[in-house]
Amino acid sequence: MNVTVTTGERHATVAPEGRLTAVAAPQLRQAVQDLIDGGSTRIVIDMSATEFVDSSGLGALIGALKAARLAGGDLRIAAVPETVRTVLRLTNLDRVLRAHPTAAEAFDAD
Amino acid sequence: MRLIVIRILATLAVLLGVNYVAWRWLESVNWSAWWIAVPLVIAETYSLIDTVIFSATMWRARERPRPTSPPQGTVDVFITTYNEPIELVMATASAAKRIAYPHETWILDDGARPEMAEAARRAGIGYIERTADWAGKPRHAKAGNLNNALFQTDGEFLLILDADQVPDPLILERTLGYFANDPQVALVQTPQWFVNVDEADPLGSQAPLFYGPIQQGKDGWNAAFFCGSNAVLRRDALMQLGIVGYVRDLESSTRRTLRAAESLLDREARRRAAEPALRSELSKLRAEVAAARRAVEQGEPIAEVTFGLRAAVEDASRRLVAADVKSIHADLAAIQALPVERDAELGVVVIDDAALDRLAATELSPLGAVDAVAALLDALRVDRPDEAQPIQPLATISVTEDMATAMQLHSLGWRSVYHHEILAHGLAPEDLGTMLKQRLRWAQGTLQVMLRDNPLLKRGLSAGQRLMYFGTMWSYLSGFAAVIYLAAPMVYLMLGILPVTAWSLDFFLRFLPYFLVNQLLFILVARGIKTWRGQQYSLALFPVWIKACVTSFANVVFKAPLDFVVTRKDKTREGGVPWREIWPQLTAMALLVLALIVGVGRVIVGTGDGTGTLVNTIWVAYDLLALSVIVQAARYRGFVGAGQGAAAEEREKGIA
Numbered sequence: 001m002n003v004t005v006t007t008g009e010r011h012a013t014v015a016p017e018g019r020l021t022a023v024a025a026p027q028l029r030q031a032v033q034d035l036i037d038g039g040s041t042r043i044v045i046d047m048s049a050t051e052f053v054d055s056s057g058l059g060a061l062i063g064a065l066k067a068a069r070l071a072g073g074d075l076r077i078a079a080v081p082e083t084v085r086t087v088l089r090l091t092n093l094d095r096v097l098r099a100h101p102t103a104a105e106a107f108d109a110d
Numbered sequence: 111m112r113l114i115v116i117r118i119l120a121t122l123a124v125l126l127g128v129n130y131v132a133w134r135w136l137e138s139v140n141w142s143a144w145w146i147a148v149p150l151v152i153a154e155t156y157s158l159i160d161t162v163i164f165s166a167t168m169w170r171a172r173e174r175p176r177p178t179s180p181p182q183g184t185v186d187v188f189i190t191t192y193n194e195p196i197e198l199v200m201a202t203a204s205a206a207k208r209i210a211y212p213h214e215t216w217i218l219d220d221g222a223r224p225e226m227a228e229a230a231r232r233a234g235i236g237y238i239e240r241t242a243d244w245a246g247k248p249r250h251a252k253a254g255n256l257n258n259a260l261f262q263t264d265g266e267f268l269l270i271l272d273a274d275q276v277p278d279p280l281i282l283e284r285t286l287g288y289f290a291n292d293p294q295v296a297l298v299q300t301p302q303w304f305v306n307v308d309e310a311d312p313l314g315s316q317a318p319l320f321y322g323p324i325q326q327g328k329d330g331w332n333a334a335f336f337c338g339s340n341a342v343l344r345r346d347a348l349m350q351l352g353i354v355g356y357v358r359d360l361e362s363s364t365r366r367t368l369r370a371a372e373s374l375l376d377r378e379a380r381r382r383a384a385e386p387a388l389r390s391e392l393s394k395l396r397a398e399v400a401a402a403r404r405a406v407e408q409g410e411p412i413a414e415v416t417f418g419l420r421a422a423v424e425d426a427s428r429r430l431v432a433a434d435v436k437s438i439h440a441d442l443a444a445i446q447a448l449p450v451e452r453d454a455e456l457g458v459v460v461i462d463d464a465a466l467d468r469l470a471a472t473e474l475s476p477l478g479a480v481d482a483v484a485a486l487l488d489a490l491r492v493d494r495p496d497e498a499q500p501i502q503p504l505a506t507i508s509v510t511e512d513m514a515t516a517m518q519l520h521s522l523g524w525r526s527v528y529h530h531e532i533l534a535h536g537l538a539p540e541d542l543g544t545m546l547k548q549r550l551r552w553a554q555g556t557l558q559v560m561l562r563d564n565p566l567l568k569r570g571l572s573a574g575q576r577l578m579y580f581g582t583m584w585s586y587l588s589g590f591a592a593v594i595y596l597a598a599p600m601v602y603l604m605l606g607i608l609p610v611t612a613w614s615l616d617f618f619l620r621f622l623p624y625f626l627v628n629q630l631l632f633i634l635v636a637r638g639i640k641t642w643r644g645q646q647y648s649l650a651l652f653p654v655w656i657k658a659c660v661t662s663f664a665n666v667v668f669k670a671p672l673d674f675v676v677t678r679k680d681k682t683r684e685g686g687v688p689w690r691e692i693w694p695q696l697t698a699m700a701l702l703v704l705a706l707i708v709g710v711g712r713v714i715v716g717t718g719d720g721t722g723t724l725v726n727t728i729w730v731a732y733d734l735l736a737l738s739v740i741v742q743a744a745r746y747r748g749f750v751g752a753g754q755g756a757a758a759e760e761r762e763k764g765i766a
Contacts, residue, residue: 021264022263022264022265022266022345022349023264025264026264054346054349055345055346055347055348055349055350055352055353056264056345056346056349058349058353059261059349059352059353059501062353062356062500062501063261063500063501065413065492065493066492066493066500069417069491069492069493070491070493074413074417090350091350091353091354091357092353092354092357092358093353093357094411095357095361095409095411095412096357096360096411096412096413096492097411097413097414098410098411098413098414110421
């Protein structure tokens with residue numbers, strides 16, 4: 001898996017490409033932690049290039065959400081492909097996180 | 111063919127049992143002695159239900175075909191330890207390292223012992239202890255230990271071993287194929303078998319009926335149990351459990367918090383009549399909380415709702431502080447206007463807008479001083495602040511995490527497999543005191559699950575699975591029935607009081623066929639396995655079962671502690687006769703012998719009935735024979751058999 005990080009004016013974007021599984025989960029957690037340590041606490045996970053997420057990948061998302069919230073910010077998910085939506089539904093995680101259409105508008109409401 | 115005979119006998123056993131117990135209730139309760147007659151017929155009904163559950167279990171008992179797929183996937187081997195001797199853990203870990211299939215081996219040391227870490231490092235074995243997140247949080251015993259390790263490893267499958275369960279090199283080759291065969295399989299359990307137990311097995315450590323026909327029967331209903339060790343689990347299934355549990359917990363705690371916050375804010379707003387600005391913000395906040403609650407109920411994502419609410423609280427405190435800041439600015443301006451006070455230092459230090467902004471931070475604002483608001487913000491964090499990890503894949507509702515975890519896996523639609531082949535060699539407790547503690551813990555754990563997450567009511571389980579889980583829980587209620595089975599013949603022999611209307615032909619015609627078919631079914635199912643120890647202990651441990659029922663009920667309902675203890679598997683300090691634990695059995699035996707003497711005496715002097723005394727003498731003899739195992743166990747001084755297994759030798763070294 002490859003993680004691309006871009007920092008914008010209103011939020012930072014983390015884009016995991018490929019398979020977000022137990023093997024890749026620490027990489028995602030680290031990317032988010034680095035952003036927070038650098039002062040960016042409003043983070044969007046752009047999943048447009050994420051092919052597959054398993055439960056460990058979702059676990060990493062929750063871990064990242066926790067880290068962002070503790071730092072006073074927030075974590076949002078965007079551009080979620082259908083395969084990933086299925087996993088979100090299966091685990092009821094869609095009850096916690098809203099899947100925003102695009103990374104750019106994930107923080108629009110605020 | 112064998113299965114057909116089992117099914118015929120099982121059907122017969124249930125039919126004959128219903129015939130007998132119905133007759134007991136309708137025709138033969140001696141109502142004039144209801145205080146013993148009614149308990150007895152209730153105990154017999156209890157046993158009939160046991161027969162029904164046993165018959166249902168055996169209905170589908172069969173040996174599974176070996177998986178057709180070759181082993182595949184990445185594996186982490188977890189060895190859980192708390193206080194076992196380093197040498198014992200290292201013997202298991204070294205054997206685990208030698209497992210043929212590629213894998214990584216980890217020692218999960220809940221004792222965080224530097225010498226354990228050092229031994230692992232020298233042997234090139236992974237070492238995991240609890241992370242800093244666990245400081246000051248509930249540790250959840252073995253479940254917590256495993257949950258902690260799950261987030262530090264990444265294998266697709268996890269082999270879980272107790273510190274004293276030495277694995278066979280082929281354990282993974284034989285079990286991984288099941289997962290490849292069926293992507294819905296989450297668990298493969300293999301038997302637990304103990305090397306430090308001789309033929310007589312006075313402590314009843316081997317459980318050949320359970321790790322055999324019973325697990326095979328449960329497997330037939332897709333309800334093979336997870337037994338804590340010697341099992342392989344699918345990481346994705348466990349993580350899914352963790353996430354589903356996280357969402358469930360978050361949803362219920364958010365609803366609860368919002369409901370509570372609404373009424374607290376209401377009350378607080380009324381109390382702050384003297385502070386109109388604060389009061390108005392509190393009322394506004396209360397409206398926000400009400401709106402948030404509605405949003406959650408309408409299915410809006412929780413993280414979004416709680417984030418919005420947090421922003422509302424921040425806005426409110428900013429507004430409150432802004433008013434203060436304005437007046438400070440005004441004061442400062444006045445100060446600066448005075449020539450004497452026009453000091454550069456003063457100007458720099460005080461007019462620091464960033465510092466003033468920090469004053470608006472929620473904790474420092476007047477709003478933050480309102481307890482209700484602070485509590486609300488804390489409770490609305492989405493990270494389960496009361497737990498070390500937001501996600502807890504292994505169930506933490508019970509001291510025996512294994513059964514609760516398996517049941518949750520089953521309820522999410524995952525499947526389990528029982529693989530009937532000994533692939534690990536373990537150590538059993540070697541003294542009665544330790545063994546009693548271990549049995550108590552198992553019983554407590556099972557009963558906790560029954561009370562907290564009853565399988566009969568749990569969503570997602572099939573009827574067969576409900577029955578299989580409930581059956582195990584039901585069996586732990588046997589202590590109460592045992593007391594009655596011990597008391598009834600005593601009452602008859604000593605006082606001549608009949609719990610049944612008569613020991614008549616009717617009685618024998620109904621009871622004996624039921625009894626005999628039951629025994630026959632048992633013999634057929636056991637297939638030459640020695641089951642007598644198990645039968646003895648199911649009666650002889652009646653004080654343990656009763657204690658388990660009482661303590662777990664008090665724990666679940668009244669939040670009383672269970673006095674949970676980790677089972678010691680070395681015999682350094684234990685070993686004496688645990689008189690305090692076994693006096694009920696010894697008393698029962700003394701009373702049974704006394705009853706026999708009195709009963710025979712009553713026949714001799716002509717006040718006793720011959721048939722009744724004979725029936726009750728046989729009954730007492732059975733009770734005594736069963737209870738006698740306690741004496742045997744109390745006299746047992748540990749395993750000294752020749753040709754001890756490697757694990758037992760390692761243990762001896764560990765103690766020396």
